[in-house]
Amino acid sequence: MAPHASITAPDYRNIPHSHRLPSSNREVQRLFGKLSRSSLLSLAQQWLTKKNRDFCRPYLFSDQANDAGEETAAYEAAHSCEELIEIYKDMESRRGGRAEVRDRILEGDWRHGISMYQLATAEIQQLLDHPNALRWTAKRLAKIPNTKGASRDMEVTSESEHLPRFHAQTVMANLAKELTPLMKAHYLLTRLKTMPLTILRVYVHDSPYSSEASLASSNQSTDAAKAVYFIWPNGSPFVWISLATHLGQIVGEEARTLRDTVVSAIPKAFSRSNSRYQLVSTTFTTRKLGAMLVMRGSGKTNAAGGGWSIFADNSFSQNTLDFITTAKADALEKGKAAADNEDTMSGSKQGPGQLKRALEGPEASQADHRKRVAAGRFGSSAKPNDGRGLERFEVRIDDPFPTNVQQGGEAMDEDNARPSSRRGRKGRPSLLDRSEQEREELDNADNWCPDVRITFSGSHVFAGIRQLVEEGVVDGEKMPGWMTGEAGVTTGAVKNGRIRTKGSVPGV
Amino acid sequence: MSTVEELDNEIVNIRAQIANLQAHRSNLGSILLSSPQLSTRLEQRSASNDRQRRNASKVVKKQSDRNAENVYRACAGVTAYKVKDPDPNAVDDGNILGVRIEVSVEGRFIDTYHVLFNRPHPRHKTVLKIHKHTVPPCIAIRPLANRFLPMSQKDATTATEQDLLKFGRSLRKEIVAWHLRTAAVERLRQNAGLPDKATRAAEEQRKHPVGQVLNNFVSDGEEDSDEEERRRTRLGPVKIVAIDCDMSVSEIQVTWSDGRSATMKVMKDGRIERGVFRTKEGVRILDMSKRAIGRLEGLVERIRAS
Structure with missing residues (x-):
């Protein structure tokens, strides 16, 4: 659609990090409208670090010299990245609204466009700021049983691996190899340090071209979800999949098909010769990343839900060297057993308590009883907040x-x-x-x-x-x-x- | 203002003191309750209130039970217990056999794992099935269960002999080996002079708020954005800047300040089987790869001596 000076031909490349979307793009506008001030500031500073400058080059004074005859803009172009970092650091130290920062980013320092890298990092920042915004489905990467080596699967030897090997670069390259003939996509793979998660964001661009012009022009249809997220909890066979949609967005058939294409490429990216993987449903879907972490994460709690949570959080059994029985926390200790024999429990714990309860009448004691039954059935799970x-x-x-x-x-x-x-x-x-x-x-x-x-x-x-x-x-x-x-x-x-x-x- | 701060400080101090004293008190309490003569003394003495005496002996009983349990757990490492499934529809009336695995590393018991079995077959009362467990997914519990516990449904023909003892033993081995490997890597980080876990996490959070991007190949090597840090690495001696490992510690990555990097494969027993060392340009460093092979412990010393 958009005429471009250079030749545009279908190719077999991914969309590079440095390709830019115009700042007026609706996707960009929507995303930057949601980010908080502190997130915007930290993102801007991150983009300006030496490491990322190639992907997020700001609009500098030298650029201004090139496009001659432009009317005076709202923001004066800075002379160097260091100067910009100082500006953003200064903004961080004082108070202000988020619009100020957003306008400076979109109309000032990145007036020539937001790169794919910036868009991706900003969206991941948004995801971390609002962990309940997307709908996640947990799948498991399961090995397809090998008829020849079936007996070997049983063994647990010193070197046997039962989890798919996750080597980020290899997985990325394989995934790109699967997808590039079908669509153009931008990938961003990031390993979180605060949570044991690795996030892959795939920005799907349904076009045979990977050029900047085609990126900018194809964004007219706004109802199609553009990004698909994959999260791998470290050291687990699960992968969480989400279609990045904003609230109330209707996902068209086309977007779904594209998403399914990406999803079906995931197990292929993990497979090697003689060990093939497939995605298996784990019948778990939720909006809360916290719930995903607990039920399909890499910790102890996956197979101990509900009342069994007391086994995972060590409230069932004390530390082996903890000999103190007189502490107040006793009530929690028996946990699971509480529902069945709470009478003997309370008896052994506090004699006077029983007396008092008898005086308070049956209602209070019944409420107490129900509380303890609930504690027995739900353990430490299912707390309101x-x-x-x-x-x-x-x-x-x-x-x-x-x-x-x-x-x-x-x-x-x-x-x-x-x-x-x-x-x-x-x-x-x-x-x-x-x-x-x-x-x-x-x-x-x-x-x-x-x-x-x-x-x-x-x-x-x-x-x-x-x-x-x-x-x-x-x-x-x-x-x-x-x-x-x-x-x-x-x-x-x-x-x-x-x-x-x-x-x-x-x-x- | 200063008086408010002083008062706050004082309150904090007093709170700490109270907590300290309370811990001391409960400690003394359990020591007193553990004294061997106490229960006989309670029986002999004629107490004015019989109810109080019963309570007292209950408390003593509880303490001695706890002592016995802890001693078993500390010495055996794997212990079994019985619990009841509160689900009214549970199989086998909710009878659950629990197996508890203790992990001790460097003189402390750091974690406890549970595997809970039920008996799903009303006719074959000895056949156990894993009902719930708290073993993290990076431990191969499923292959172990396939090996030592007969499958519940179709695999009856190829049924392996159920061996709970061997199952517990090998599961414990896996878990303990995992913890030991994790601890060993943490020690490596100490040896290399890297900051400990908490400060590292805070640092990373400051540096990469959206995590460490793994596919920005273009300007790799310009890792350190801070001017001061870069100067330090350029002038100072070459040192290890990061030791990373995956969750199950089967692979560790070492990065040096001069751009060298290494990936090593770790066996479950903590042996480094092989490693690939590369310079910044991607050239293999063969003699370092050779030297790296061996125990995980002392890796830093081995590869430093160059």
């Missing part, structure tokens, strides 16, 4: 419909009474829930299995359920385990009152 909340949790019930409803409420221990423990819940059939294994349901036709789906949604689903348990709305002792979030999935099928799990070992 822990930043790990899931905003959506869906299950499909595959259990046969309870035939003997009368008996339901009383005899909870019997097998056929189990489904009734859920009957009181407010179930809302959801069309969004996936139906993969409906054939299987048809198989056991001797029992009637209606297609019941339950969706919980809110800002922090499991904290909400915990609160309901504490308030006595949900019976904490009869509540099925999947309502505590211990399964660590956001979509699942419930059979026999338990979420079905694949594989022999959870969480890996």
Whole structure:
């Protein structure tokens, strides 16, 4: 579209860091409109460091000499990068609005355009400032079983690797090799130091040209998401995928296809001869990066959700050399067992407490009891403000419909009474829930299995359920385990009152 | 103003003192409760209040239980316990066997890992399955489980013998080896005179707020943006500026101030099997690669002697 002096021909290159988008580009405007003052200042200083100058060259006095006859601009061009660094340092030390910084960047020092590198770093900064802005899906890189070397997979030797080897440059090069024939893209791979994460941002440019002019001209359609994020938690087989969209943005079919192309290239980039990888769903989707870190991260908590969290945060067992039993924190210690035998617990802990509770009447003691039941079921998870909340949790019930409803409420221990423990819940059939294994349901036709789906949604689903348990709305002792979030999935099928799990070992 | 600050300081001091004394008190308390004669003395003496005596002996019992547990845990390294799954729909009435793995590095117990088993097969009561665990994903728990615990469903034909002992032992070996490798790399950093973890993280945060960009190849080598730092590296002796490793410590990278870099492959037992050393221009340095082979410990000394 845009005429360009040099010849533009389809090529096989990536978009380099230094290609620039005009400052008036909507994408640029939108992003810089959101960044906070401190983020903008720190970004500007980062761009001006020697290391990054090649990719983020500011508009300097010498440039002004070249474009002759230009009217006087709002900002005077600086003479050197050092001078600019001083200017931004000075701005950092005093107070002011963010518009001041934004205008200086867009209309002053980078009036000739924001480079791809700047756009990418700014967007990652935005992502770190607002970790709940994007919707993430966790996948796992799983090795495709090799028929020849199957027996070797079992062994754990001194050198065996069970995780895909993540060598940043190699993965990048492989990914680019897969994608360049199909589209032009800009890649930015960065390793965070504050969190054990490596982020890859792929800016998709749906065009056969990788030139600057084609970049600038193709951005007319604003509804297409341009960037795809991948995050690898260090030392884990997971990869988190997100389509970078801003609020309320509708993602077109085209953007989805492009995203899928990028996603399908990821396992290929990891594969080597004789060890091929594929992406496997882990049925986990959330907006909160904090929740992703806890449930699909590189730490201890992946396979110990819900009430089992006490095993991960060492509140179940004290340090081996901690002999002190008289400390106040005793109440937490038994944790899991608390739900079952809290009577003996409190008895051993504080004699006078029991007396006092008896005097306060049954209500107070019941509230206390419910609190302890909730603590037993949820452990240290599902706290209202822990930043790990899931905003959506869906299950499909595959259990046969309870035939003997009368008996339901009383005899909870019997097998056929189990489904009734859920009957009181407010179930809302959801069309969004996936139906993969409906054939299987048809198989056991001797029992009637209606297609019941339950969706919980809110800002922090499991904290909400915990609160309901504490308030006595949900019976904490009869509540099925999947309502505590211990399964660590956001979509699942419930059979026999338990979420079905694949594989022999959870969480890996 | 100064008086306010003084008062604040005083308050902080007093708070610290209180915390100190409380720790001391609970310490003394547990020592007193651990004294061997205490329980018999409690039984013999006729107390005025029987209820109080019961409470006292309960507290003593608790302390002695704790002592026994801790001694077992400290000496055995892998211990088992029973817990109950609160889920009303849990298999096998929620009976859970827990296995606890202690990790001690450099004279302290630094972490505890749990693997919780249930018995999913009502008929085969001895068949265990991993229900939950707190082992980080960089430890190969799945291959170990495949090897030592029979598969639950289809692999019944190729069923391996269930061997919980061997499973626990090899899992512990993996975990401890991982911690030892991590500690060894941390020691290497100390040997090389690099700042410790906390200051390093703060420094990195200041330098790269959006993380360290890994694919900016064009102007690599101009790593140090600070004028002063660059001067220091140019004039001063060549030294190691960074030692990085991946999460499972199977690979470590060393960077020198003169642009040399090295990547080494570390075995699980902490041996460096091979390494590639390159100058800034990308030329291999063969004699350094040879010298690097050996234990992880003392790597800095070996490659420094050049």
